[in-house]
Amino acid sequence: xxxxxxxxxxxxxxxxxxxxxxxxxxxxxxxxxxxxxxxxxxxxxxxxxxxxxxxxxxxxxxxxxxxxxxxxxxxxxxxx
Numbered sequence: 001x002x003x004x005x006x007x008x009x010x011x012x013x014x015x016x017x018x019x020x021x022x023x024x025x026x027x028x029x030x031x032x033x034x035x036x037x038x039x040x041x042x043x044x045x046x047x048x049x050x051x052x053x054x055x056x057x058x059x060x061x062x063x064x065x066x067x068x069x070x071x072x073x074x075x076x077x078x079x080x
Contacts, residue, residue, distance in 0.1 A: 001064055004072050013067060017060040024053045 001017050003010030027050045034042040 001061075007071065009067055009071065010064070013060055013064045017057060017064070020053055020057045020060060024050065024057065027053060 001014045003014040027046055031043060031046040031050065034046055
């Protein structure tokens with residue numbers, strides 16, 4: 001995601017996407033540890049959290065795309 005300079009909405013979406021991505025990687029690491037330790041119930045919980053974060057990341061990608069079309073249609077490639 002490349003926010004348009006000075007656009008607070010682009011910056012907000014980009015920051016939220018970055019935070020969700022960091023959370024996704026953190027959960028991936030925890031899941032690997034849980035799988036190695038055979039903690040099945042913990043793995044199931046982490047998988048549910050990963051699914052929720054993946055959906056949030058997808059929604060933010062879509063929000064960025066929609067925002068780009070609505071607010072930056074002349075700025076080709078911005079926020080994409």
